[in-house]
Amino acid sequence: MRETLFSLGNGYLGLRGNFEEGAPVHHNGTFINGFYETWPILYGEEAYGFAKMGQTIVNVTDAKIIKLYVDDEPFYLPAADLQSFERVVDFRGGTLTREVLWKTPAGKLVSIKSTRLVSLEYRHLAAVAYEVTVLNARAPVVISSEMATPLADEDRAGDPRRAHGLRGQVLESQVHYAQEQRLMLSHTTINSRMALACATDHVITTECPYTFKIKCSRNAAKVLYNVDAQPGKPITITKYMAYHKSRTQPPEELCERAEWTLDRALEHGFEVLLASQREYLDDFWQRSDIQVIINPEHARHHNKEIQQWIRFNLFHLCQATARAENAGIPAKGLTGQGYEGHYFWDAEIYIMPFLIYTQPHIARNLLEHRYGMLDKARRRAAELNEQGALFPWRTINGEEASAYYAAGTAQYHINADIVHALKKYTEITGDEDFLNEMLVETARLWRDLGFYSERKKGQFCINGVTGPDEYNTVVNNNTFTNLMARENLWFAAHTIRKLREEKPEHFVELLDKTNLQPDEIEEWQAAADKMYIPYDQQTGIHPQDDSFLEKEVWDFEHTPPDKYPLLLHYHPLVIYRYRVVKQADIVLAMFLLGDKFSLEQKRRNFDFYDPLTTGDSSLSVGIQSILAFEVGHHQKAGEYARYAVLMDLYDVGGNVADGCHIASMGAVWMILVNGFAGMRDYNGRLSFHPQRLEVLQQLRFSLRVRGRVLEVDIREDQVTYILKEGEDLSLYHVGEEIRLTWKDPKAVRQIPNLKA
Numbered sequence: 001m002r003e004t005l006f007s008l009g010n011g012y013l014g015l016r017g018n019f020e021e022g023a024p025v026h027h028n029g030t031f032i033n034g035f036y037e038t039w040p041i042l043y044g045e046e047a048y049g050f051a052k053m054g055q056t057i058v059n060v061t062d063a064k065i066i067k068l069y070v071d072d073e074p075f076y077l078p079a080a081d082l083q084s085f086e087r088v089v090d091f092r093g094g095t096l097t098r099e100v101l102w103k104t105p106a107g108k109l110v111s112i113k114s115t116r117l118v119s120l121e122y123r124h125l126a127a128v129a130y131e132v133t134v135l136n137a138r139a140p141v142v143i144s145s146e147m148a149t150p151l152a153d154e155d156r157a158g159d160p161r162r163a164h165g166l167r168g169q170v171l172e173s174q175v176h177y178a179q180e181q182r183l184m185l186s187h188t189t190i191n192s193r194m195a196l197a198c199a200t201d202h203v204i205t206t207e208c209p210y211t212f213k214i215k216c217s218r219n220a221a222k223v224l225y226n227v228d229a230q231p232g233k234p235i236t237i238t239k240y241m242a243y244h245k246s247r248t249q250p251p252e253e254l255c256e257r258a259e260w261t262l263d264r265a266l267e268h269g270f271e272v273l274l275a276s277q278r279e280y281l282d283d284f285w286q287r288s289d290i291q292v293i294i295n296p297e298h299a300r301h302h303n304k305e306i307q308q309w310i311r312f313n314l315f316h317l318c319q320a321t322a323r324a325e326n327a328g329i330p331a332k333g334l335t336g337q338g339y340e341g342h343y344f345w346d347a348e349i350y351i352m353p354f355l356i357y358t359q360p361h362i363a364r365n366l367l368e369h370r371y372g373m374l375d376k377a378r379r380r381a382a383e384l385n386e387q388g389a390l391f392p393w394r395t396i397n398g399e400e401a402s403a404y405y406a407a408g409t410a411q412y413h414i415n416a417d418i419v420h421a422l423k424k425y426t427e428i429t430g431d432e433d434f435l436n437e438m439l440v441e442t443a444r445l446w447r448d449l450g451f452y453s454e455r456k457k458g459q460f461c462i463n464g465v466t467g468p469d470e471y472n473t474v475v476n477n478n479t480f481t482n483l484m485a486r487e488n489l490w491f492a493a494h495t496i497r498k499l500r501e502e503k504p505e506h507f508v509e510l511l512d513k514t515n516l517q518p519d520e521i522e523e524w525q526a527a528a529d530k531m532y533i534p535y536d537q538q539t540g541i542h543p544q545d546d547s548f549l550e551k552e553v554w555d556f557e558h559t560p561p562d563k564y565p566l567l568l569h570y571h572p573l574v575i576y577r578y579r580v581v582k583q584a585d586i587v588l589a590m591f592l593l594g595d596k597f598s599l600e601q602k603r604r605n606f607d608f609y610d611p612l613t614t615g616d617s618s619l620s621v622g623i624q625s626i627l628a629f630e631v632g633h634h635q636k637a638g639e640y641a642r643y644a645v646l647m648d649l650y651d652v653g654g655n656v657a658d659g660c661h662i663a664s665m666g667a668v669w670m671i672l673v674n675g676f677a678g679m680r681d682y683n684g685r686l687s688f689h690p691q692r693l694e695v696l697q698q699l700r701f702s703l704r705v706r707g708r709v710l711e712v713d714i715r716e717d718q719v720t721y722i723l724k725e726g727e728d729l730s731l732y733h734v735g736e737e738i739r740l741t742w743k744d745p746k747a748v749r750q751i752p753n754l755k756a
């Protein structure tokens, strides 16, 4: 578990928090975003259109290994006599440090200090400074700085959330060499033909006499330092590690690039890297920090601790996204191989809001990366006999990689999720006309997928889909999907019409790219206007789909806690037969499209669905918390918030060993901003409805909105809105419009009393 929590990454490169010495180890891991191997998916029974190739992120060459021997005895952590031990991830410094005092069997006291970083400024670079001092004696010290290319091991143990498919040798050795203290290993993947170069270089600093020698073979290399250690004199090995990957360039070119990266790192030195980490993170925290002060009388934990929990989540969001250029955000970031390094809707719905409001340029990159998948999505739609484009439910390279269509490809809502993120991005940043081609192709898909049903009084229905809740699959009229598809269709029709009127030359370009026909826009509008939204008059709730209310309620009372998550203990057919929900579905719709529901409807729906929701997906509690706040169940909201914040730190889901739950971390940001502060932004209209809670003394954060910076500072019963940058900004506080200007940038308002 700690290996995951102590992971370092920058969105391009991720190192799990394994010890330099290599043991003890649960799962060693070094990942490069988007570096994957493919493998044929073998079905017992094939059917037309099933995904054919699996894709799995590769555990690449481990360059961070440093082994230590004193008196030729290894420093082996599990058995070592440790006088002291401390490991710290520094959220401001962007480092993982460890300080150990080891007493050798011969009674020698050895201080070992290491500082590791994955550079946020130079995304191909990681480094570690490893300092050894024998405090009380002379001793022969050998430090072996190594690189090793791992074999893939298959250890899935029946858990679909783990990675699979790869076994044995995945990386085929290409060029390898060593020069002075520099080592180079390069590889290609056998099937996907991607190339990788991994190189290390070293600087040794010590007053003690030493010699070194190097060894290099196809899959392993090392520099061995043999030092005559003097008492109290430190020996420092600074190791720089460079990674380059490519789909098109040969390994030789990548080796050259890795050399440049190392040359530059050596020229700068470790201190400069440390300073640049700090600089990057200063900017990150200035944009993204959320400060809380909890009322000590009402809190179970110290304020400092709670603040650190929140920052832990934000820090991992930074590490997952910072430099993910030309790539998506894997469900686990780069902290583990769980979910095979795939990109799901997690990024668009759970991580995008955080990025749009704090680092819009990263949000834009992610959307562009989706756009890069459009041609494949067009082909996939055609394969499924649909017009337009269908984005893959899970993927790295843009092809559908889900081998279980019921909880995979059937989640057509991915199309609308992407457009939802795109819409939010354009509204909040003002970056208009962006990626209109995606609007055309997604709208086409919906128009073609649904039909006007006579049995539903001519309304537009969408059958045979799975919504976010994976415990009710391939259903007719999943309400979430219909609502989101309607939004997608409306937004496409509105945006393209506006383009036609305001920017005719851009419109002509779009016609060329998409072969848009004159009546298509009206067809989207009509389908959206007539979209069937399930609603049950009798109970006043929105059924999750056409069959949901027909089902028998799951026997929660007789399901012991160890049978959760249900997906690991029951055949899908059993689960699908019952009224039981894996994760927020309607409840999520009520957040994303909250202006389409009255408060009363929200209450009824929430009260109906909440007891049916197992939260078997980590994507659930965060959203449940936000809605619980809105409908006035404050205690419940607080409990769910706590689960989300501690999801990884306390291993709530029991699988943090496979990687952090990045979507849930995004939900933590949303809980604070959308839950506690009650922020909503339907159609770009920014509104707040802060909660007056005894437990919360202060909540402070800032948001970037159309180039402005707004600070929101909630203190007990009042809230202050301050325009920190930019000319003017309108917002709504509990329904009242407030206009902040550079002359009058501040407004203070009371928070209304708790709703009943």
Ligand code: BGC
Pocket (backbone or CB within 6 Å): 331, 339, 344, 345, 346, 468, 470, 582, 583, 616, 617, 618, 619, 663
């Ligand atoms: C959830 C999906 C999610 C995936 C990756 C699954 O358990 O049901 O909604 O996209 O995990 O995080």
